[in-house]
Amino acid sequence: MSGPVPTTSEQPTGEMETQMKSPDERPDTPPDYNSHFVPGPPGPAVPPPAGYPGSLPMGYYGPQLPSTFPLYQPTGRTHPIQYQPGKYPAPSQLAPVPWMPRPSPMPNCPPGLEYLVQVDNIHVLQHFDPMELVTNFETNNRYDIKNSADQMVYIVTEDTDDFTRNAYRTLRPFVLRVIDVMGREIMTMQRPFRCTCCCFCCPSARQELEVQCPPGATLGFVAEHWNLCRAVYSIQNEKRENVLRVRGPCSTYGCGSDSVFEVQSLDGVSSIGSIIRKWNGLLSTMEDADHFDIRFPLDLDVKMKAMIFGACFLIDFMYFERSPPQPSS
Template sequence: MYRSESGTIPVPLRHRVSWASDMEMKGGNEPNPNSGYGNQGYPGADYPGYPPPQNPYGYQPAGYAPAGYQTAGAQVPPGYPPGPYQGQPGQANFGAYGGPHAVPNQPGAPAAAWMPAPAPIPNCPPGLEYLTQIDQILVHQQVELLEVLTGFETNNKYEIKNSLGQRVYFAAEENDCCTRNCCGPSRPFSMTIVDNAGQEVMKLHRPCRCSACCFPCCLQKLEVQAPPGTTVGYVIQNWHPCLPKFTIQDEREQGILKIKGPCIPCRCCADVKFEIKSMDESAVVGRITKQWTGFVKEAFTDADNFGIQFPMDLDVKIKAVLLGACFLIDFMFFEQSQNNN
């Protein structure tokens, strides 16, 4: 029975059961809908007929791409197959952030988020799993206050990030005081690269050699090891009277890619681009870009920012060698602040 002001109205039993169930679900006379109640088209909606709430700002993290270069359509150079353990474009990152042994941020530097650690991949050098999921790398050299104030050369340190700004690796030069300040940018060095757990994943070795075009028999060479003790490739400077040119080699010293820079690698108010090409130099497959960081930073420091682009399905070992090539280019052409002006 249903009692109203006008009297009592009989209600059939089946309607009373349905009406009581609805009141119980909605918590009385006030609406209290459950998630997805009565809405088949939008399972996350609160009310029937309405879509689930969306991000009112519409913001999506935007990736970084050096000026004038598009990664869409970049392919692995002909004749060189991609690595068998590469990630595919759009592949999700797996794993969690590094534990309590993760490398901390540097004093005075803003906190940087680490890229989530991927799951181990068979036949991939440990620590290089990060490179299977990205096609862009940002290399930011840290500004050393002692070096700015005194001109005293210190060991270089770099943050290596993905296109979202998440830190992937941290690189630090290992050198003595005498070598740094006597040999300058031509100095030999060893550089250690660690991941978010503080594990050493790469080692770079640069011997003491000449880079002048009049000495073609003793040009620059950089060895890349991943993990330390296992060589995965080399960066070899090629002789040319006016252009910076390099060859990327695998562990058997077989040429894989070429790098070609501009005739004048130091420019004011503009990015400097080193193109990554196939061995016959017929196709551009990537780019190493030294970014212009402004008059003050360029004039008073040698801290530089680089962007590296390569095909997503390129062999992860060759990606590591291209990262080493970026450090060699930095030392050869951009280490001294007066060279940037």
């Protein structure tokens, strides 16, 4: 028969301290884990591209424009920040849009039109909004204006309320605002509402566009003239005096080919320039995104260049702006 079991008070002091103190399982040095993060090679900070503007137009954002917030360049790091693939684009993948260098002010030139003094060819590219085809909801038009070197010159945005756009569609009155690289509204184009219910040859039914540069100061007008088989416009100065005329083709919609609107002198003898609506194949009939090519002499008066530029938008709304199909009853 075994002897009596010792009680707690009878156990040795060393054993009691061993039971009450938990062992420290932490090693002297942390273990070497195999991390899933593989740092890339070290490299210098990426400087901003040459010719990149210091500021961008305010109130405008789109996939064609770079972010208005500069990319953060860390300091004191050995390796650059690695981005998770498929979730966020790396800074090197964000290609900024090149803008035309800002010209210096010129005498006898409205502010903002100095860009047009240096060019003889500009491209008007309308943005395509696929939601218009899905929802049948007309949205504000947006255009990118580029020169022959594919540099951004202006941004044109429509400022029309939702009810007016969807109630009047292609006949809607509108305000187009032209923004330069500094975010300034350098030009405004306004189209008043003209009722087409009366006789088509009535003067009150003819379309008109007013160009203001700077906004609030009338630069001139683009007035439609009645013609039986083709589009005819007159470009007028601020006193409504005819200066140039625009003569369109007989088949205005130009299915299968470019539509050329020739800018001529008042007597129709000499050709000054042209407004060409480019044919983009089947995309021209499916998408509401037009492409215009405007050509004029390099030494032409800059005010007349701006007026030819404004005539392009009146032509677009009258002949090439397509409304989403309405559901039948």
